[in-house]
Amino acid sequence: MKRKVTLKQIAKELDVSISTVSRALSNSKEIGEETRQKIQAFAKFYNYKPNNIALSLKNRKTKTIGILIPEIVHHFFSTVIRGIEIVANKRGYNVIIGLSNESFSKEVINMEMLANGSIDGFILSISKETLLKQDYHHFKETISQGIPIVMFDRVVNEVDCDKVIVDDFKGSVNAVKKLISTGCKNIALITTMDYVSVGKLRTQGYLRALQESHMNPKASLILKLDDSLALEEHLDILENEIEQFFNSNTKIDGVFAVNELYAVTAMKVARKLNFNIPEDIQVIGFTDGVLSKHARPSLTTVSQHGQKMGEQAAHLLIDRLELDDDDESDTYIDENEIDSDFKTVVIETGLIERDSTK
Amino acid sequence: MKRKVTLKQIAKELDVSISTVSRALSNSKEIGEETRQKIQAFAKFYNYKPNNIALSLKNRKTKTIGILIPEIVHHFFSTVIRGIEIVANKRGYNVIIGLSNESFSKEVINMEMLANGSIDGFILSISKETLLKQDYHHFKETISQGIPIVMFDRVVNEVDCDKVIVDDFKGSVNAVKKLISTGCKNIALITTMDYVSVGKLRTQGYLRALQESHMNPKASLILKLDDSLALEEHLDILENEIEQFFNSNTKIDGVFAVNELYAVTAMKVARKLNFNIPEDIQVIGFTDGVLSKHARPSLTTVSQHGQKMGEQAAHLLIDRLELDDDDESDTYIDENEIDSDFKTVVIETGLIERDSTK
DNA sequence: ATTCGTAACGGAAACGTTTGCGTGTTGAGA
DNA sequence: TCTCAACACGCAAACGTTTCCGTTACGAAT
Numbered sequence: 001m002k003r004k005v006t007l008k009q010i011a012k013e014l015d016v017s018i019s020t021v022s023r024a025l026s027n028s029k030e031i032g033e034e035t036r037q038k039i040q041a042f043a044k045f046y047n048y049k050p051n052n053i054a055l056s057l058k059n060r061k062t063k064t065i066g067i068l069i070p071e072i073v074h075h076f077f078s079t080v081i082r083g084i085e086i087v088a089n090k091r092g093y094n095v096i097i098g099l100s101n102e103s104f105s106k107e108v109i110n111m112e113m114l115a116n117g118s119i120d121g122f123i124l125s126i127s128k129e130t131l132l133k134q135d136y137h138h139f140k141e142t143i144s145q146g147i148p149i150v151m152f153d154r155v156v157n158e159v160d161c162d163k164v165i166v167d168d169f170k171g172s173v174n175a176v177k178k179l180i181s182t183g184c185k186n187i188a189l190i191t192t193m194d195y196v197s198v199g200k201l202r203t204q205g206y207l208r209a210l211q212e213s214h215m216n217p218k219a220s221l222i223l224k225l226d227d228s229l230a231l232e233e234h235l236d237i238l239e240n241e242i243e244q245f246f247n248s249n250t251k252i253d254g255v256f257a258v259n260e261l262y263a264v265t266a267m268k269v270a271r272k273l274n275f276n277i278p279e280d281i282q283v284i285g286f287t288d289g290v291l292s293k294h295a296r297p298s299l300t301t302v303s304q305h306g307q308k309m310g311e312q313a314a315h316l317l318i319d320r321l322e323l324d325d326d327d328e329s330d331t332y333i334d335e336n337e338i339d340s341d342f343k344t345v346v347i348e349t350g351l352i353e354r355d356s357t358k
Numbered sequence: 359m360k361r362k363v364t365l366k367q368i369a370k371e372l373d374v375s376i377s378t379v380s381r382a383l384s385n386s387k388e389i390g391e392e393t394r395q396k397i398q399a400f401a402k403f404y405n406y407k408p409n410n411i412a413l414s415l416k417n418r419k420t421k422t423i424g425i426l427i428p429e430i431v432h433h434f435f436s437t438v439i440r441g442i443e444i445v446a447n448k449r450g451y452n453v454i455i456g457l458s459n460e461s462f463s464k465e466v467i468n469m470e471m472l473a474n475g476s477i478d479g480f481i482l483s484i485s486k487e488t489l490l491k492q493d494y495h496h497f498k499e500t501i502s503q504g505i506p507i508v509m510f511d512r513v514v515n516e517v518d519c520d521k522v523i524v525d526d527f528k529g530s531v532n533a534v535k536k537l538i539s540t541g542c543k544n545i546a547l548i549t550t551m552d553y554v555s556v557g558k559l560r561t562q563g564y565l566r567a568l569q570e571s572h573m574n575p576k577a578s579l580i581l582k583l584d585d586s587l588a589l590e591e592h593l594d595i596l597e598n599e600i601e602q603f604f605n606s607n608t609k610i611d612g613v614f615a616v617n618e619l620y621a622v623t624a625m626k627v628a629r630k631l632n633f634n635i636p637e638d639i640q641v642i643g644f645t646d647g648v649l650s651k652h653a654r655p656s657l658t659t660v661s662q663h664g665q666k667m668g669e670q671a672a673h674l675l676i677d678r679l680e681l682d683d684d685d686e687s688d689t690y691i692d693e694n695e696i697d698s699d700f701k702t703v704v705i706e707t708g709l710i711e712r713d714s715t716k
Numbered sequence: 717a718t719t720c721g722t723a724a725c726g727g728a729a730a731c732g733t734t735t736g737c738g739t740g741t742t743g744a745g746a
Numbered sequence: 747t748c749t750c751a752a753c754a755c756g757c758a759a760a761c762g763t764t765t766c767c768g769t770t771a772c773g774a775a776t
Contacts, residue, residue: 001504004474006762017726022764032724052475053420054762056411057731064454064476072440075648078431085430085457094471096422096454099443113452116362117411117732118422141405146359235651264652290433290647293593294622296654364732375756380734390754412732415761475762 005046014042056117064094065317066114068124070102070154075260075289076306077125080152083310084123091318093120104129108138120321121148123313126156128227134158150317152309154198155344162316163344164309168198168286171302171349172205173212175284176256178300178351180213182358184254184282187215189222190242190262202258202286220249225262235265242269255283264295267356283356297355305347312345363404372400414475422452423675424472426482428460428512433618433647434664435483438510441668442481449676451478462487466496478679479506481671484514486585492516508675510667512556513702520674521702522667526556526644529660529707530563531570533642534614536658536709538571540716542612542640545573547580548600548620560616560644578607583620593623600627613641622653625714641714655713663705670703 007025011018016035024031024039025048031039056062065088069077081097088095096119098110107127114122122142130136131154139159143149152164179187189206192199203222210217223245228234242265246252255270257263263285267277275281277297285292288303369376374393382389382397383406389397414420423446427435439455446453454477456468465485472480480500488494489512497517501507510522537545547564550557561580568575581603586592600623604610613628615621621643625635633639635655643650646661 002502004503007764008762018763019727019765020725023725026764030724035724049470049474051415051762052471053411053414054475054731055764057409057415057733057761058763058765060731062411072443073433073436075431078436081455082430082457085455089457089468094454094456094476096452097439097443098452099440099447110447112407113410116407117409118452144360145362268652268654290649291652294626294649294653296626365734366732376733377735377757378755381755384734388754393754409732412761413734415731415763416733418761 004051005043005048006051007048010039010042010046010048014039061120061321062118063092064096064119065314066096066098066119066122066124068098068100068107068110068114068122070100070125070127072097072099076153076287076304079306080125080310080313083307083312084314085310086307087311087314088318091314093314093318100127100130102128104133104135111138111142115142115145115147119147121150121317123150123152123310123317125152126154131156148317148320150313150320152313153304160342162313162320162342164313164316164347165344166304166309166347166349168201168349169205169208171286171351172202172256172258173209174349174351175286175302176206176209177213178353178357179254179256179282179284180209180215182282185215186218186221186249186251187254187256188245188249188252190245190255190257190266191222191224192227192258193224199258206256221252238262238265239269242266243273246270246273253281255281257283257285260285260287260289260291260299260301263299263301263356264291267295267297267299277356278358282358284351288352292352292354295356300354300357301352303350303352305350309347312347316343316345362409363401363406364409365406368397368400368404368406372397419478419679420476421450422454422477423672424454424456424477424480424482426456426458426465426468426472426480428458428483428485430455430457434511434645434662437664438483438668438671441665441670442672443668444665445669445672446676449672451672451676458485458488460486462491462493469496469500473500473503473505477505479508479675481508481510481668481675483510484512489514506675506678508671508678510671511662518700520671520678520700522671522674522705523702524662524667524705524707526559526707527563527566529644529709530560530614530616531567532707532709533644533660534564534567535571536711536715537612537614537640537642538567538573540640543573544579544607544609545612545614546603546607546610548603548613548615548624549580549582550585550616551582557616564614579610596620596623597627600624601631604628604631611639613639615641615643618643618645618647618649618657618659621657621659621714622649625653625655625657635714636716640716642709646710650710650712653714658712658715659710661708661710663708667705670705674701674703 007018007021011021020031021039024036025043067081067084071077085095096114098114100107100110104127107130136156136158139149143161149161151161155163155165176187189203191203207217225241246269255266257266263283267283270277270281277283283299285299285301288301292299292301365376365379369379378389379397382394383401425439425442429435443453454472456472458465458468462485465488494514494516497507501519507519509519513521513523534545547561549561565575583599604627613624615624621641625641628635628639635641641657643657643659646659650657650659
């Protein structure tokens, strides 16, 4: 077991000082040609690599970014991670992952763990419980400690930071308009409780689309489901809920669902009730994941472009990190300047038309 | 922007020495009651948290484990990560993720980046390209540097380390036997090229099951597909391949596929060719993911229990890390002892019976 | 011969901790 | 009054780097 070789060991072995070794390896021309060659050869032979931790301590930056998400077994989130990882790696950063599991306390704990020097900045999506409690102190404290945050998808106005979102509102409007334009008269909405920002926006989009087409929204056409039903374990309950919903609204000829699972379940129920898709009922979902492609019939969805969101988020964060490098000067003057230029990047959604619509 | 407070600052502010502050905060009884209270109160007020990087440098351990996987947008891998994260967090570790994207060089690069002090140990699944090249020097070097590795799912005999696998062979045998016992006479196998270990084992399981039932395997019933077809972009090509396969083997009444995608695609093709499932053709897949639950009909699968694999892997790694703590003594004597007790944990597969089988 | 510039290198601080050891003060026992 | 614990605390090293600031030696210029 040959431990990694350090500068000190090289120095001792070659009978020079540590600083000479360090300089020789960084090709400083302060060191004589001969010694430099000797040191570099020795270092290469013993496969010297500088210790990251020591560098982090010295430079006061870790070159790693922390990702904090509610759940990882989730197509959307994992595509975002992939996006982040790609640009992070390309720009010389590592990513470290924390899962909140939709829990407020886990989010706080994780955040504090990583904020103690482990990472340079955060990219995160807020947990449901946090959104419910509307307690954002941990984000604000982290930011005030000089650790930048970039939020994606589930964001919140109360926190000043860079954000990356999709236009949930516009995406929904377009989806519902598509249903309208293909003849739907009674479009149902299957959504979640309002507290998760994205659910709310998608609901608003649905309403706006109806309004713009001079159609009256009916409460009976809106099904609000508890989030826990989205868990795989409660599939049957979800199915029952939707079946009841369908049965008490026989005229439904279009469904807009705020996520993939609701949409495919709606299709399943519709078929069970002997509706034909898309002839009798058309269905559109939000979030383009694996299910949409393989459902029968394949599902028309609003695509969120998770990977692109991740890439954008990573760029935003790293840009800010490297910008901060220069202004280490502790100039209090331009704090306002800096505060004010937080960006919110909006990723365009797309409507991927498949077989569940005409 | 209030930077994180350090021991030094507290010491200065309270006019004591750094060591006194450190001891007071760790409740050392070497420090007088009064000073201790004062320091603790001050620290709490300014929300002092020890700097992780400094601790890592001092303790020569980072309390974070590196995960290296081929792909993250993949149900199986993300469940494994979830498993790892859960026990890692519970035992006080963080996880940092690297993606090889099935590329040998990215695997090496990522490994070297993290091995330079960033992590205490690895949990990984080998990339396809690495398996093809059969070049495992990076694993061996990492291990010889004192950084333990735990491999899961895609493992390899050439490297001495802890491993966590599912019994691909036995799982496949059971699946195929299930098909046989329900009357299938001509069972097709849809698999990948042999170089990925798991594909090979599953193929062997298929053959063994036939053999034990005194059925002759026919080459015409085995479809070996290129891995690239598993990508979502090439769905149609995949579909065509399978359709041709079905057309040239009209007697097929059972299908065993080595992954979920091949299985659902086979079902899609079968239905298109007007076969009824499970009456005319039964189908079983490997890997229980989202698709299996929501396919029509729902797919009977061999479940891999990814989360459990992750949990086991994390336990194995952390156990070894904390064991190594004690034997820092540089005793050369028992190196053999230690080398020899590498464990290979086998996770039992289960057959989840759904509607694609009788 | 003295000064000076410069090439080539070493010392030490700093990043933020922990910890072994040393040291000063106090009180009690002889 | 002297000695000696015990107590309460400070110093400094160490983890592995980088970098600022010396210091030495030597040849050249004055």
